[in-house]
Amino acid sequence: MARVPFIAIEGPIGVGKTSLAKKLANQLDFHLLKEIVEENPFLGKFYDDIAAWSFQTEMFFLCNRFKQLEDINKDYLNQKKPVIADYHILKNMIFAKRTLEADKYDKYEKIYHILTEDMPEPNIMIYLTASLDTILKRIEMRNREVEKNIKASYLSQLISDYEIYMNQFEAMHPHIPVIRINGDETDFVQYQEDLKQITDLVEKHLDAFASK
Structure with missing residues (x-):
C-alpha cells in the first residue's frame, strides 16, 4: 500500500465518480487522476456491438490505466503527494469478465495480473452505488455521444457485477476501508451538505491512516 494518501472512487457507469473525485480533490487539495474514457477509439463501436469490440x-x-498509474506512482505517490482517482484499475476485471469470451478472458486476465503486480493500492476506496433509474437519468443528463447506445440491460447487469466484486474486494483487502455511498439518497453535486458529510467521512479515514 502506498504510504501517502491515495483514494480511489469506483462504481458503475454514470454514478458520479468523476464529479465526486473533482470535488474531493478540491476540498482536500489532492492531485486528481481522471481515467481516459472518451479517448478510447473503440468505445462507440463497443456499445453498438459488445461481442465484436x-x-x-x-x-x-487496461494499457492506458496501467500507464496512468505508473506515472502517478512515480510523479506523485513516490514524491509524497496525495492523489484521488476517479477509478481503480480493478474495474478492468469487472468489465472484462462480463464482456469477453472465455478464451479471450483467460488471455486478458494473465496480462492484467502481469501489468498490475506492482501497481500501488489505494488507502481508501469510495464505492458509489445507485439504482438503474438514477444512473440512466445521469447518463442522459451528461449527454456523451459514445454513451447514447448503452443498453439498460447492460447497465443493470453491471450494477450487479459491481456489487459482487466490491463485496469480494472487501473480503480480500480488509486493510483497505471501503466507504459506500448510496447515490439514490445522496446528491453531492447539488447539495453542499451531502458533500460535506462525505468529506468529513473521508477525512476521518485519512486521520486514521495518518495515525498508523
Whole structure:
C-alpha cells in the first residue's frame, strides 16, 4: 500500500465518480487522476456491438490505466503527494469478465495480473452505488455521444457485477476501508451538505491512516 494518501472512487457507469473525485480533490487539495474514457477509439463501436469490440476496448483501457498509474506512482505517490482517482484499475476485471469470451478472458486476465503486480493500492476506496433509474437519468443528463447506445440491460447487469466484486474486494483487502455511498439518497453535486458529510467521512479515514 502506498504510504501517502491515495483514494480511489469506483462504481458503475454514470454514478458520479468523476464529479465526486473533482470535488474531493478540491476540498482536500489532492492531485486528481481522471481515467481516459472518451479517448478510447473503440468505445462507440463497443456499445453498438459488445461481442465484436470488447477485447480491443478492454485492452485499450487496461494499457492506458496501467500507464496512468505508473506515472502517478512515480510523479506523485513516490514524491509524497496525495492523489484521488476517479477509478481503480480493478474495474478492468469487472468489465472484462462480463464482456469477453472465455478464451479471450483467460488471455486478458494473465496480462492484467502481469501489468498490475506492482501497481500501488489505494488507502481508501469510495464505492458509489445507485439504482438503474438514477444512473440512466445521469447518463442522459451528461449527454456523451459514445454513451447514447448503452443498453439498460447492460447497465443493470453491471450494477450487479459491481456489487459482487466490491463485496469480494472487501473480503480480500480488509486493510483497505471501503466507504459506500448510496447515490439514490445522496446528491453531492447539488447539495453542499451531502458533500460535506462525505468529506468529513473521508477525512476521518485519512486521520486514521495518518495515525498508523
